[in-house]
Amino acid sequence: MRKIIHFAVRLYPAPWRERYGPEFDALLEDINPEFRDLLNIVKGALLMQLKLSNIPLMATAFALLGILVTGLVSVEIPRRYASTAVIGIQAARPDELRQTLVFNVALHVLSDKPLKDIIEQDGLYANEVTRLPMADRLKRFKENITIEPLSPDAFKVSFTYPDSEKAQRVTSDLVRRIMDENLHATEQQAADKGIRNHMQMQLIDPPDQVPKGASLVEMISLGIGGGALAGVAIALLRRRFKPSH
Amino acid sequence: MSHVIVMTDPTLLVLASLADGDKHGYAMMEDIQAFAGVRLGPGTLYGAITRLEGCGWIQALHSPDRRRPYRLTADGRRHLQEELAGLEQIVKAGQRRLKHV
Numbered sequence: 001m002r003k004i005i006h007f008a009v010r011l012y013p014a015p016w017r018e019r020y021g022p023e024f025d026a027l028l029e030d031i032n033p034e035f036r037d038l039l040n041i042v043k044g045a046l047l048m049q050l051k052l053s054n055i056p057l058m059a060t061a062f063a064l065l066g067i068l069v070t071g072l073v074s075v076e077i078p079r080r081y082a083s084t085a086v087i088g089i090q091a092a093r094p095d096e097l098r099q100t101l102v103f104n105v106a107l108h109v110l111s112d113k114p115l116k117d118i119i120e121q122d123g124l125y126a127n128e129v130t131r132l133p134m135a136d137r138l139k140r141f142k143e144n145i146t147i148e149p150l151s152p153d154a155f156k157v158s159f160t161y162p163d164s165e166k167a168q169r170v171t172s173d174l175v176r177r178i179m180d181e182n183l184h185a186t187e188q189q190a191a192d193k194g195i196r197n198h199m200q201m202q203l204i205d206p207p208d209q210v211p212k213g214a215s216l217v218e219m220i221s222l223g224i225g226g227g228a229l230a231g232v233a234i235a236l237l238r239r240r241f242k243p244s245h
Numbered sequence: 246m247s248h249v250i251v252m253t254d255p256t257l258l259v260l261a262s263l264a265d266g267d268k269h270g271y272a273m274m275e276d277i278q279a280f281a282g283v284r285l286g287p288g289t290l291y292g293a294i295t296r297l298e299g300c301g302w303i304q305a306l307h308s309p310d311r312r313r314p315y316r317l318t319a320d321g322r323r324h325l326q327e328e329l330a331g332l333e334q335i336v337k338a339g340q341r342r343l344k345h346v
Contacts, residue, residue, distance in 0.1 A: 016295070020291055020294070020295065022311040022313075023269070023270060023311055023312060023313045024270070024287065024291055025311065026269075026270070026271075026310075026311040026312045027269075027270040027271050027274070027287055027290075027291075027312075028287060030270075030271040030312075031271065031274065031287065033287065036286065037286055037287055037288075039286075040286025040287060040288040040289055041286070041287055041288040042288070043288055043289075044286070044287070044288020044289060044291065044292050045288065047288075047292060048292065048295070
């Protein structure tokens with residue numbers, strides 16, 4: 001502990017240490033410092049740096065603070081993964097009608113019953129079972145699914161979730177259900193009206209696992225940059241508005 | 246009175262500690278704990294000492310030891326009296342109002 005305390009004292013500005021260092025060391029020898037004293041010394045050193053506006057040290061101190069904050073935020077906020085698949089469409093139909101057909105198929109797959117089945121089967125949102133009723137979990141599930149056209153001949157199906165494997169499994173399940181539903185609709189139309197091949201779907205890109213949002217390295221880089229800039233800005237402001245007495 | 250007095254304001258506690266005689270850092274820390282029940286951390290204590298010396302309300306005395314004692318200056322004594330008078334006024338007003346509730 002004494003070594004760490006000795007290091008913490010070095011965080012004080014040099015002119016301050018020159019004036020108060022020996023008596024401060026003597027005080028630390030007398031009190032047998034604890035962990036709370038270490039925090040108190042670090043806080044005192046930062047405040048003294050602020051008071052004396054040492055720009056490089058302020059930038060370094062705030063960059064370290066930035067690393068700490070962004071590191072904690074990265075650990076606290078669960079990582080999320082987006083699993084995306086691309087489905088190709090083949091149909092002798094105008095583009096607008098293709099999108100309508102895709103929309104109808106998706107509407108059927110995204111209805112409450114099949115989605116409830118997926119939630120239960122894959123144990124989605126298991127941590128929130130006691131807190132959120134099924135209706136709310138269903139709403140969240142729908143919010144995490146994206147189905148949108150990429151071109152007249154393709155559309156993407158995507159699901160975002162904290163567990164990468166579950167995200168991939170659910171996207172595969174949704175793709176399978178969409179393709180099955182399309183096949184079912186095609187057969188139904190053929191049986192009812194004698195129309196065949198109203199729209200064919202084929203998987204172009206199978207579901208992947210892509211992390212969503214900033215990575216730990218990106219977050220920490222942001223912390224260093226943001227912290228250093230904040231430190232310089234505060235030091236300059238302090239210098240500009242320093243009281244005259 | 247130009248600013249709000251906080252009863253655990255470290256600068257006020259240091260001034261009150263020096264009111265009955267010169268003391269070095271450790272003696273002030275012990276004294277403050279005894280009369281106010283507040284343990285000032287080393288960083289807080291020396292932050293207050295730095296501010297008070299900068300204002301000219303306390304002065305460092307020469308000492309052969311590293312444990313340098315501090316003394317309340319005339320300005321510091323006057324400032325402490327003003328602060329305590331303000332504090333007393335708040336205490337009296339608070340007690341009076343509590344009796345009327």
